[in-house]
Amino acid sequence: MRLTNHPILGPAAPGREVVFFLDGVAATGLEGEPLAAALKAAGVAVHRYTKKHRRPRGLFCAVGRCTDCVMVVNGRPNVRVCVTPLEEGMRVATQYGAGEGVK
């Protein structure tokens, strides 16, 4: 899903690949890119399930406005991953509801 080359933008700047953990499973992304981009590149669509009806939500606005993309990051719920830069070793978890019961 990554655009390593593009007819107008040219080749992508090489990034540093780092490991992070999604629901406990190791995945890779590029350091400093929004977490949402790393998830998209890894084919992850669901970021959270809503509180009442347990409906899935994913990336929607990609610019930090809609709060659809929030996840539990390093134990903190309700983090907008579309505007959160990826750091090595980050722990990201699918959020259920408002993130109750998060350790």
Add this chain to the structure above:
Amino acid sequence: MTRYDLIVIGAGPAGLSAAAEAAGAGLRVAVFDENAKPGGQLFKQIHKFFGAKEHKAKIRGVKIGAELLAEAEKRGAEVFLNSPVAGLYKEREILVRRGEGVGHYKGDAIIVATGAQENMPAFAGWTLPGVMGAGAAQTLMHLHRVKPGKRVLMLGSGNVGLVVGFQLRQAGCELAAVLDAAPRIGGYGVHAAKLARTGVPFYLSHSIVRAWGTDKVTGVVAGEVDGGWNFIPGREKQFEVDTVCIAAGLAPATQLLKMAGCAMRAAGADWLPVCSAVGETSLPGVYAAGDVSGIEEASSAMIEGRLAGGAAARKLGFIGPDEYEERRQVLLAALASLREGMFAPQKRGQISAQTDEGIDLSQTLLRKGYLEEGEVGKYPGVKPAAGIHPVIECTQNIPCNPCRDACPQGCIKVTGGIAALPEYDDRAGCAGCGLCVAVCPGQAIFLLNEDAGDGLAEVTAPYEFLPLPQKGELGAALARSGEKLCPAEVVRVKLAPAFDRTALVTFRVPRDFAMRARFWQKEAAA
């Protein structure tokens, strides 16, 4: 509380232009933007812009944004990023959220240039992962270099839907279709034609009934709608897609203006601030510029920004009345020239049947996104000629003329206002340099040599996809409709610096196909 002569809210084309203009006049200027990158919409726009030279036509949006930022900063404006403005109060005070804290600032003048927000129509399943705004798709592709999906359905045929649709194709995504509930394509015909010739179907008078999928979108049911936008039973279609992009229009982001108590007026479905010709609202010293004062284009937003920036400089006594008036007249004239043509803001909602020149508008272009073969010859850019010559398939009055300025031989005329249809002057003698083909933001110009020997013709078309074809490569020639016509061999691929990444691909087809073949398609490996 920190004080500035001028505070600009929003670092898009309007805000940066306002800051550059005012800082140039000596004002102490601060610009606040909520994003991590400045430029507003411009930093996502990788296509060449319409307009004339003074509107930065034929330059790609990203580059315009970078130039504006450099100009504003060079003149001394301070640009603060990651700084959403949460409040605008009487007495021209603002509240800015920065990190975990807040900051208070006061400006002797304030320019609100907050742009617009995307409209989001609700349909069953619209909250499923995989449904996203067209702006989100652009952000993913152009800022983060990730594909939004593999196969996409675009809802909305305005310029945003058409441009983003093309950009999805450029990123290597499949575009299943472009849908619009309106009976006519809303954006420029040239943008639609660019997509149609690559084989993308248009479904007008269609909307989404529902998107389905359990954990993400796997398909969409679309249906035909009547004039009242109600679904007609039994007229459903299914599309298997993993992504749905919504480009259902933009609404001015007027929250701060409303909060400050600026007088507003209804304009269609939107509320717009009541403004003077230079953008001053009902609150003295508070201005609105760009999309927030009415959705238009980056080209007009830049001029509106400069008008407001200049007005603030005048109001605070940084420039004299004569200097101000002279500059104001130049800017107002440039703005007026952009508001010519059938898509002008004052013509919104009207339906024209003919061009300003009195030629019937193509109905097929409005419904299916391409010109019918039999009607192309009606337009002044298309004339038969011996030897190599341009075929200019630009058939609507849009404010644009870089094709004229590009031609070193003077073969292309745009006379009587920039929205006039370009005309090919067959007496001038085309040298076949291809510059017109490369600069045209609508990718509407082709070069034709109908007698390339052996009963073959050579067609040269703009090409902005990867991989580039190779000389000698055999592919297929597609018609304006995207229909496959015949095998076609590539005889030349040109990519000069002056073309700014638009390649010119010349391919050979039987002579009978010369006026039909408009796209070269790589043959899928067997």
